[in-house]
Structures are given as structure tokens and as C-alpha cells.
Amino acid sequence: MPPLTPPETDAGLARRLAAHAGELLLRVRSAHGHGDPAALKAAGDRASHDLLLAELATHRPDDAVLSEEDKDSRVVGNVDAGGRLTADRVWIIDPLDGTREFSEEGRSDWAVHVALWARTASTPHRLVAGAVGLPAQGRVLVTDDPPAPPAPSAGPGAPLRLAASRSRPPAFLAELAAEIGAELVPMGSAGAKIAAVVTGEVDAYVHAGGQYEW
Numbered sequence: 785m786p787p788l789t790p791p792e793t794d795a796g797l798a799r800r801l802a803a804h805a806g807e808l809l810l811r812v813r814s815a816h817g818h819g820d821p822a823a824l825k826a827a828g829d830r831a832s833h834d835l836l837l838a839e840l841a842t843h844r845p846d847d848a849v850l851s852e853e854d855k856d857s858r859v860v861g862n863v864d865a866g867g868r869l870t871a872d873r874v875w876i877i878d879p880l881d882g883t884r885e886f887s888e889e890g891r892s893d894w895a896v897h898v899a900l901w902a903r904t905a906s907t908p909h910r911l912v913a914g915a916v917g918l919p920a921q922g923r924v925l926v927t928d929d930p931p932a933p934p935a936p937s938a939g940p941g942a943p944l945r946l947a948a949s950r951s952r953p954p955a956f957l958a959e960l961a962a963e964i965g966a967e968l969v970p971m972g973s974a975g976a977k978i979a980a981v982v983t984g985e986v987d988a989y990v991h992a993g994g995q996y997e998w
Contacts, residue, residue: 882973934984
């Protein structure tokens with residue numbers, strides 16, 4: 785009798801889903817072309833969202849899901865209408881982070897986010913697994929196999945490199961860069977910026993506000 789295949793870990797599932805959604809997004813991008821950016825954005829968002837929800841329903845049917853592209857759970861009176869707010873395990877997904885960059889030909893600074901938040905006796909409330917897919921760069925960063933700590937992107941005497949929003953940079957950022965002698969590196973999605981810090985392509989990501997959960 786052949787040995788049983790061990791169940792897929794949460795981090796392994798996050799990696800696979802981010803990779804598969806990324807492959808699908810590349811096919812959607814190729815099929816639609818860039819002539820109608822709004823239609824391409826909508827098609828990419830919907831295709832990736834549907835794939836991720838279907839896979840999670842198959843492989844983690846008892847878990848709740850929070851997606852940027854879906855209605856969030858809401859408390860009505862004292863009732864958690866969607867189940868997420870009282871669930872012990874919640875997958876948090878952004879099916880397509882950086883739709884603007886996705887719709888622009890040649891840009892690779894867009895991403896897929898898949899993460900799991902869990903509540904257990906030993907871990908009351910924290911993120912326990914996650915993956916950021918960078919499909920146009922052919923990479924998936926995942927929590928169970930993190931890259932080695934990067935060396936600083938700037939050599940001795942070179943300016944620090946700061947990832948910054950290419951479309952909505954905070955007003956203080958140019959002043960900060962001038963004050964510390966840093967170089968701004970405009971990028972698209974938050975996932976792409978954070979990945980650039982993790983891999984050492986930039987030294988920091990500076991922004992003015994908070995981040996959405998996804």
C-alpha cells in the first residue's frame with residue numbers, strides 16, 4: 785500500500801494559491817491585452833478572487849475568508865453576520881494588489897497576497913502563514929521559507945533607497961528623502977514594495993498611513 789501523502793501545511797497552501805492565482809493573472813493579462821485598462825483590472829480581480837475562494841472552500845472549508853474583493857463580515861446587533869469576526873481561522877487575501885500596474889504593459893510591481901490569521905491556546909491572535917506572489921517577476925515569498933537577510937542595497941557612501949508609492953506618495957516623503965539624502969524608488973503595489981525590502985532591493989518602505997488588513 786503506498787504511503788499516505790501528508791496534508792498540505794497552511795504555509796504550503798498559501799504558497800500554492802499565490803502561485804496559481806499569479807499564473808492565472810498572467811493568462812488574463814495576455815488574453816485581454818492592455819487596450820482597455822478598466823476591463824483588464826476587473827477581469828484580473830474577479831478571476832483571481834474566484835480561484836482563491838474556490839481553492840480555500842475545497843482545502844480549508846471550515847475557515848473564514850476576508851477578501852478585498854468581497855463583502856466583509858459585519859456585526860448586526862450582537863450577531864456576527866458573516867462569521868469572520870468570531871472565527872478561529874481566517875484567510876486574508878488580496879487577489880490582485882496593484883491593479884493599476886497590472887493594467888500597464890511591462891510593469892511587474894503587482895502582487896497576490898494570501899495569509900492566515902489563527903487563534904489558538906498558544907497563539908491567541910496572530911498571522912501564522914502567508915505568501916506574497918509576484919507573478920510578473922516569477923517569485924513567491926512565503927513564511928516557511930524566508931529569504932536570507934539581505935545586505936543593504938546601498939554600498940558605502942551611497943544613498944539609502946526608499947520604496948515609495950508611484951501614484952500617491954505622501955507629501956512629506958520628498959522632504960524626508962532630501963533631509964537624509966535618500967533616493968526614492970517609485971513602485972506600485974504595497975506587496976511589491978514590502979517584497980523589495982525583504983529581498984534587499986530597497987532599504988525601507990515609508991508611507992503615511994496604515995494598511996488595509998489584506
